[in-house]
Amino acid sequence: MRNDRELPAPPPVAGRVLDADLELLDRQILDPDGVPISAVDDLELSTPADLARLDPQHPPVVQALLTGPILMTRIFGGRLPESRFIRIPWSIVTRVGTVVSVGAAADSLDASWTERWMRDHVISRIPGGRHDPE
């Protein structure tokens, strides 16, 4: 059995290092006001030009956080088609910690459209649904 204590440490990296599944997936995404947007369900990576001969000088880069209706695939297996995911560009991510913060308001992102639809078409039609509780 291979023991990881016998393995060398990888070459150091100038910036921060994080493991995607461990430190990004399933994290909540918050806007600058702390409003929840969604959770990170997957990551969009750039696709190498030739998958049969990977170029060591051009590794994939993270392009977007993906969020989508993945509950059924987690229960029953399978994978959600890429087209069902909603993208949140990596360039608007401001911080990755216990939550992922983005620099855009939740209402301006496609990822929160179900919340907005529910608010505008259902909640607002309930008496008292257009203002905060008193």
Added chain:
Amino acid sequence: MILSDLLGSPVLTADGERVGQVVDARLALDGPPDGFMVRTRVYGLVVSPHAHRSFAGYERTGVDAPALIARFLSWRARGSVLVLWTDLASFTDDVVRLRPGARLYSPRLEHSGP
């Protein structure tokens, strides 16, 4: 390409020997500025010969509590390794193949840099 394309893929050496399957992708935030963040690249893949998924990353973080859970999950992820992107030869038919002479590194996660 999405991350899920890589996760769960078997990893083979140049000779066809099975190393394990991809349980995580290690990212390096060391590129030029990209909006609020920096460009973030795939630095390597965490490969486990036993576990299908890594749960809570006990084998990478050095966390040892609660002791029973830590021992069980570390045992389940025993033999995990990190392979660098520069050592990957191809990713075709959902199989990752390593270059001849590819090196295996410790998967332990040492947070470095600023």
